[in-house]
Amino acid sequence: MKRPSFSPLVAAVLLFCFIILIPNRYLLPMVGDKKVEEAAVDLDFEMFQGEMIQKKMLESPKYLPIYGSSELSRLDTFHPSNYFKVNSIGVTPFLVGRGGTQSFVHFLNFADQKDGLKNKKLLFILSPQWFYREGATQASFGANFSTLQAYRFALQPKxxxxxxxEGAKRLLTFDVVRNDAMLKTLLEAKIHHDEKTQMKANIVKPFAFLFMKVLEKRDLLHSILDIPLTRLHPKPSLIKNKTWDELEKNAEEMAKSRSTNNRFYIDDFYYNKRIKPKIAELKGFRKNSGLLVSPEYHDFQMVLDVLKEAKAKPLFVSVPVNGYWYDYMGLSKSERNGYYQKIKKQIEKEGFPVLDLSNHEYDPYFLKDSMHLGYKGWLPIDKAIIEFVKQE
Structure with missing residues (x-):
């Protein structure tokens, strides 16, 4: 009777281990330049949670990363991605963020990409809505949490x-982290240095490391195989080679045609879908929002700290709310002004510049809806990007 051969199985296991354990930096050339270019506006959730495409983007001088949240998806005619598609300045905006992507999610991403941020210019758009009393909720953080970035933070911190x-303590406040036994153990070992905690961490570390390598290869495969879904549709007739006055006029005319049924200068589609059905119950809804006492300020400080450690060159954008709408919702003008002043002071204390747009709260059509930039609101950002890119 012929003895069974285990050679194919052994070879398969060895090949699997080789593929899993080979560092991704050696495989980075497999992610083509075309793939990075397509990802610049794709707003792909998997890309936000990974590292490969962002790493390659940061290495290239042709991209200006723009970090933010849901406003990035408002790809109207005057959005930087459309504007600079038509009016080239030698760099392409690369969008990183989606709804619920608040400071701490960006912190984990920056911590993972720290090496590539040195001397890199970037825009960071701040939303006042991040700074409500509760800060990042369990739901919003869980929906945007990157397991890969968290494991890299725990095992290979930069x-x-x-x-x-600070990062470990904050991570452990979230259910999605506490429910991951291996990750929880590794993070607790950063905080508690007793023998029992360290021993537990040493036991799980090899398994955690292997799991992290699997996540890295998954990210690599996604980076290579993902099919982009988002396409730009710029309108050159409205933005190509126009003066800023002409651009503002075109933006206002477009906005007027799309905001016709409410006194808040909100886009009709958004108003009809999100506000009109519950307009009565939203009156005074935000009067106790606690905009000045949010834990988000500490999360944001970690963003400032990691960018400072990385020697990055950020320009922060302080976005206003829709003053007409927030007056209706009961969030006082004094509290809003307190937020604008507090966040500006926090940024400038670290030596970073701020594009403060807070004086546009009552500028009709500066925002597309109750909170998101649109139409006229993108124009000062487009202008600031041009000046920012020219700076040495």
Whole structure:
């Protein structure tokens, strides 16, 4: 009787281990330049949670990363991605963010990409809605949480011990992290240095490392195989080679045609779908929002700290709310002004510049709806990008 051969099985296991354990930096050339270019406006959730495409983007001088949240998806005619598609300045905006992507999610991403941020210019758009009393909720963080970035933070940290400690403590406040036994153990070992905690971490570390490598290869495969879904549709007749006055006039005319049924200068489609059905119950809804006491300020400080450690060159954009709408919702003008002043002071204390747009709260059509930039609101950002890119 012929003895069974285990050679094919052994060879398969060895090949699997080789593929899993080979560092991704050696496989980065497999992610083509065309793929990175397509990802610049794709707003792909998997890309936000991964590292490969962002790593390659940061290495290229042709991209200007723009970090933010749901406003990035408002790809209207005057959005930077459309504007600079038509009026080239030698760099392409690369969008990173979606709804619920608040400061701490960006912190984890920056911590993972720290090496590529050195001397890199970037825009960071701040939303006042991040700074409500509760800060990042369990639901919003869980929906945008990157398991890969968290494991890399735990196993291969690139930030200072101070930020490792702060990051670990903050991660452990979220259910999605506490429910991951391996990750929870690794993070607790950064905080508690007793023998029992360290021993538990040492036991799980090999398994956690292997799991992280699997996640890295999954990210690589997605980076290579993903099919982009988002396409730009610029309108050159409205934006090509126009003066800023002409652009503002065109933006206002477009907005007027799409905002006809409410006194808040909100886009009709958004108003009809999101506001009109519950307009009565929204009156005074935000009067206790606690805009000045949010835990988001600490999360945002970690963003400032990691960018400072990385020696990045960010320009922060402080976006206003729709003053007409927020007056109706009961969030006082004094509290809003307090937020604008507080966030500006926090940024400037770290030596970073701020494009403060807070004086546009009552500028009709500056926002597309109750909170998101649109139409006229993108124009000062487009202008600032041109000046920012020219700076040495």
């Amino acid at each position: 930030v200072s011990e101070k930020l490792q400690l």
